[in-house]
Amino acid sequence: MLKTFFFCYGCISDNFVPLSKSIKMLFGKMKNLGDTLRELRESKQQPLRIVAAYLDIDQAILSRIERGQRKVSREQVIKLAEYFNVNADNLLVAWLSDKLVYEIADEQLGIEALKVAEEKVKYNKKIAK
Numbered sequence: 804m805l806k807t808f809f810f811c812y813g814c815i816s817d818n819f820v821p822l823s824k825s826i827k828m829l830f831g832k833m834k835n836l837g838d839t840l841r842e843l844r845e846s847k848q849q850p851l852r853i854v855a856a857y858l859d860i861d862q863a864i865l866s867r868i869e870r871g872q873r874k875v876s877r878e879q880v881i882k883l884a885e886y887f888n889v890n891a892d893n894l895l896v897a898w899l900s901d902k903l904v905y906e907i908a909d910e911q912l913g914i915e916a917l918k919v920a921e922e923k924v925k926y927n928k929k930i931a932k
Contacts, residue, residue, distance in 0.1 A: 836880070836897040841869040843887045857886050871901075 844854050855862040858879055867873035875883075880898045884891035907913030 835871050836875065836894065836901050837869040837871040839894070839897055840875075840883060843883075843889065844869075847887065854883075854886065858882055874902075 844851070851862040851865050855865040858865065860879075864873060868875045875898065877895070877898065880894050881891050884894045903917070907916060910916065
């Protein structure tokens with residue numbers, strides 16, 4: 804058995820943690836749309852109030868969106884892509900993936916359901932042609 808798949812994170816003695824868990828501990832959570840929006844805003848050196856005004860929302864709401872505590876609408880995602888001059892499709896994919904994760908996060912069969920859904924989407928596209 805290869806022991807290279809294990810990493811000792813802050814351990815004393817033989818307390819080994821699987822590599823995937825150690826990576827999560829070291830690097831934190833995966834980036835969501837809110838994280839991406841905050842990075843875009845900060846890279847452009849734009850205060851919350853300016854971007855919030857562009858969206859016609861309160862800056863507290865934008866702050867909650869960036870922290871993942873409030874959902875953003877499809878229209879707002881498109882407006883933000885225009886504002887930051889980035890590809891709207893990339894932001895929309897991040898938005899949709901966040902929505903999917905939110906819906907299936909507590910579902911034991913969530914990953915299996917996503918696989919089935921993917922097959923259904925492929926099938927529906929095929930018969931629509």
